Amino acid sequence: MEILHVYTRKRSEFGRPCSFSDRPARVSVDIPPEPAMAAGFVLRNPVDSGVQHASDMSEHEVNTDRVEVESRGINHVEGGWPRDINPQEVEQTVRFRKKVEKDENYINAIVYLGTLMEHCIKQNNAIDIYEEYFREEETAEMEDEPPSAKTINVIRDPNATKRSAMHLSWHPDTCRKLAVAYSSLEFQQNLKDMSFDSYIWDLENPNKPELVLKPSSPLVTLEYNPKDSHVLVGGCYNGQMAYWDTRKGGLPVEVSTVEVSHRDPVYGAKWLQSKTSTECFSASTDGQVLWWDIRKLAEPTETLVLDITRKGLLENALGAVTLEFEPTMPTKFMVGTEQGIIITCNRKAKTPLEKITSTYSGHHGPVYALARNPFYPKIFLTVGDWTARIWSEETKESSIMWTKYHLSYLTDGCWSTTRPAVFFTTRSDGTLDVWDFLFKQKDPSLSLKVCDKPLSSLRLQDSGCIVGCGSKLGTVTLLEISAGLCTLQRNEKTLAAAMFERETRREKILEARHREMRLKERSRPEGQEAEVEERPVESPQEVLDRVRRDFFEVIKAERTRAETQRP
Secondary structure: OOOOOOOOOOHHHHOOOOOOOOOOOOOOOOOOOOHHHHHHOOOOOOOOOOOOOOOOOOOOOOOOOOOOOOOOOOOOOOOOOOOOOOOOOHHHHHHHHHHHHOOHHHHHHHHHHHHHHHHHHHHHHHOOOOOOOOHHHHHHHHHHOOOOEEEEEEEOOOOOOOOEEEEEEEOOOOOOEEEEEEEOOOOOOOOOOOOOOEEEEEOOOOOOOOEEEOOOOOEEEEEEOOOOOOEEEEEEOOOOEEEEEHHHOOOOOEEOOHHHOOOOOEEEEEEOOOOOOOEEEEEEOOOEEEEEEOOEOOOOOEEEEOOOOOOOOHHHOOOEEEEEOOOOOOOEEEEEEOOOEEEEEEOOOOOHHHHEEEEEEOOOOOEEEEEEOOOOOOEEEEEEOOEEEEEEOOOOOOOOEEOOOOOOOEEEEEEOOOOOOEEEEEEOOOEEEEEEOOOOOOOOOEEEEOOOOOEEEEEEOOOOOEEEEEEOOOOEEEEEEOHHHHOOOOOHHHHHHHHHHHHHHHHHHHHHHHHHHHHHHHHOOOOOOOOOOOOOOOOHHHHHHHHHHHHHHHHHHHHHHHHHHOO
8 A cells, every 4th residue: 555645735836936037148257368378378288187095074063061079077965865855965865874874775775786696706806807817928929010100190280370389288087188389480470460379179179279379478388287177377478477277268268478588489387286286386497486276467476597607697698498397306397498407406405506416418409309208207308409319317418228319300298198218309300210229329219200291399298108399280190009019028128127227327427437537637737738639731732632521421321211111
């Protein structure tokens, strides 16, 4: 059976009818030939034309809608009391408890539940359900694993005008939050549209900051309070100190006045161990260390001028670039200066002149990082110029260990929180180096190119497995370190202690030898000249040729090394 669809329409609804007619041809445009262009005519014989038999393709991009994540919390309060009982009144709650404890049903329930609890406790004492049976096999597998790191997250500065991620601070209670201080320290590079904001990021939602901190001047340093995770202290570019309470929003709760603050950017701010957990201290390139109580930032509680001549003159003070404080040594702290000198101080000294106890000199430029070893506090790490150096408090004249001189500047460094002989350094070519001095000391165990821009900051999580690297472009790259670099090895503490002790003893012997030589030089009579080994005198051209030859040999060796490492 054939089905037909018929559509009917009136002739008048078709519109105006067309009328066609014949007419002669008409010239619309006449372009006569141009004899002058005949000379430029080139005859092509034969003519080649290529044809490709392929279907036309088009490229389209599709971006799915971004999921907006929002953090919400629930506050649980004490409940279950009858309506006529106020849980805030201690007398009413005690009276009600005594009444319930006399009830027979309550007594029977306690007796019944007590029997079950006793059975469960005996069961737990009989069998350890958390016992590990194959720990040795896991350790063997871990030792065979090569050092590695993988990127787990990248946080970018949301502003159009990018700034450096100057300082990182992990949340003390949870490892999900990271506070980042953003500012630009380039000379005369502060643009008019550059934002002053810094951010607290939730790592589970890295597309949008959890809280925007709005200081009066860009933040150079930012630190969580280890006792109260809602409170942060920050040092500003203009020298002011400010603190935030995240429960009260992004505006600072209180800011120090300009008159009593630092005169240069605040490069270091640390929380102190105190009963109130409100005390902190700061250091700046103006040569001062100031102590503060955030409950009253109107003026500092104490001041120290970093004058190593011990005259207390601000014009002789050394500019502080980094600050170090170990809670287990509450009276001592250390300061790294622009001049490459590390100053150790004692806050509880009787006079300001006695507060500067000793100095260490070993870098050719500013000390960008200073950190005590978490396992051996008398051992500390410094990062500056092209090297990282390990020092012992017992040797003042030189470091006990150091890395090789790199081709690019080192910008930051820190110890591993889980392994005593492992530390991290960042370079101005965007590379993160992980050193394991028990394994090898000439080269890092792991070198990772994090980004093309210089790395400006570095911070390790307390777990020791995740490290955050801030760059000059404002990106913060979070890397997960392989288990071999963040798991304590067998006898590692003993071996590391022996290594540090051996190197400290060696440096002490060398210091004593140098001291003897200096005493001999002083005690020698004036007329008696020291025997000097005769050396052939080189002409300026010979010196230039030798330096040029050594330079090209270094370049050739670096190229060969780079080609061998290239996959």
